[in-house]
Amino acid sequence: MLLGISLVLIAFNLRPVFSSASALLPEIRTQLGLDALGAxxxxxxxVVCLGAFSPLAPKLAQRIGTEGTLLAVTLLLALGTALRGISSIWLLFLGTAIAGACIAVGNVLLPGLVKRDFPDRTALLTGLYTMALCGGAAGAAGLTLPIEHALGGSLGLALSAWALPAILAAVIWMPQVFRSRSQPRQSHPRVRGLWRDRLAWRVTLFMGLQSALAYCVFGWLVPILRxxxxxxxxxxxxxxxxxxxQAAACLVVPHIAVRGRDQRVINVVLCLFSVVALLGLLFAPLSTVWLWAVLQGIGQGGLIAAAMTVIVLRSPDPLVASHLSGMAQCVGYLLASIGPLFVGLIRDWSGSFAACGLLFVALGAGAAWNGWQAGRSVHVGVRAEAADVK
Structure with missing residues (x-):
């Protein structure tokens, strides 16, 4: 139970970095003199850091242990978040990069831990930790601006306040680190053939394109509505x-996904929900905004959970799950970074967010196609080669 709670708390801290800055983006631009390109x-x-640093996760876990790696990245995540509160553009970007690198490693390791420690409760734990991911994003989106107001308009304190939950998660995670040190180290076979496997690439592209939609929401939906x-x-x-x-959808979708013969239909339907809702938020009358917000939450939250579930279900064992997670998040998040970047560029070039609707349709169509292929009930084709622990 403590392990499960700890995983959920760590997951909660892997999204506030995105939505806290989004909630205060107009204030950040005004106070720090950030132009549209900088925003x-x-x-x-x-998001770029998520892709760039994801390949390090399995290597760090093999060298210092999964538990020790998660403790280190949680503490560094708190440091990076705190640095964003200092009134400096350079420290804002440096802290964001540090936090993004730490989130990348945490993202990769969580599916492998679920596969290893909860083999009979994969759907439940996947649902809980993806729900926590959404909960962290929701909390930062909804509370950052009120926190700033409560702190007398302090932009820095409002941004750095999200370091506190990360510190709490690190403290609660520490017993898992001590417990792991008492266990004998095991050899870790090398996984071969993953990057040449077509199904692994479908999983990766599904992860990346649905993530591009998600980070458009985290990064730009508040400015769009404003x-x-x-x-x-x-x-x-x-x-x-x-x-x-989204958090509620995260809890429900994995149970639906694992009970079906495969995950093809649910992946496509969730893509449709997400894109239609984003178009509604862009163009429909504001009187219907809550309808589209709820539909978008169902679609996007379900997609996040479906992508994580697909990684676990397409893997024959925890080791492959960790490596597939690393591949999917390395390439996937580098691909996902085009989403929020293009939204900002389109807004700057056109003077409004309306043209972003075409981007959302293109990303959703790509996610649906690859989600259909990734949803087939088969395992990725890899082989393991023994490697001795040094």
């Missing part, structure tokens, strides 16, 4: 509620 880079940088006429608190509240619906 786009700020929302894109952590531009349409909502005030900052209302826009943040709507996005927070939408992400909380």
């Amino acid at each position: 786009g880079l700020l929302t894109t940088l952590p 531009e349409r006429g909502l005030n900052g608190v209302a826009a943040g509240g709507i996005v927070s509620a939408s992400v909380m619906v």
Whole structure:
């Protein structure tokens, strides 16, 4: 139970970096003199880090242990988040990069831990930790602006406040580190053939394209709604509620996915929900905004959970799950970084967010096609070669 709670708490801290900056993006641009390109880079940088640093996760886990690696990245995540609170553009970007690198490693290791420690409760634990991912994003989207107001308009304190949950998660995780040190180290076979496997690439592209949609939401939905006429608190509240619906969908979708013969249909339906809802948030009357926010939460939250579930289900064992997770998140998040970057560039070039609808349709169509292929009930084709522990 303690292990499960600890995993959920770590997962909670892997998204506030994205949505806390989004909630305060107009204030960040005003106080720090950030232009449109800089704002786009700020929302894109952590996603790029997710892809760039994901390959390090299995290597770090083999060298210092999965538990020790998660403790280190949680503490560094707190440091990076705290650095964002200092009134400096350079430290804002540096702290964001540090936090993004730590989140990358945590993202990769969690599916492998679920496969290793909860083999009979994969759907439940996948649902819980993906729900926590959404909960962290929702909390940061909805609470960051009220926190800033409560702290007398302090932009720095509002951003750095999200270091506190990371410190708490690190403290609660420490017993798992001590427990792991008492266990004998085991050899870790090398996984061969994964990067040449067609199914592994379908899983990777599904992860990347649905993530591109997700980070468009985390990075730009609050500014989109504010531009349409909502005030900052209302826009943040709507996005927070939408992400909380994502959390509920995260808990339900893995159970549906594992009970079906395969995951093809559910992957495509969730892509459709997400794209239609984003178009509604862009163009439909504001009187219907809550309808689209709920539908978007169902679609996007379900996609996050479905992508994580597919990684686990397409893997024959925990070792392959860890490596497939690393591949999917390395390439997938580098691909996903185009989403928030292009939204910022389109907004800068066209003067509005309307043209972003075409981007959302293209990303959703790509995610649906690869989700159909990744949903087939087969395992990736890999082989393991023994490697001795040194």
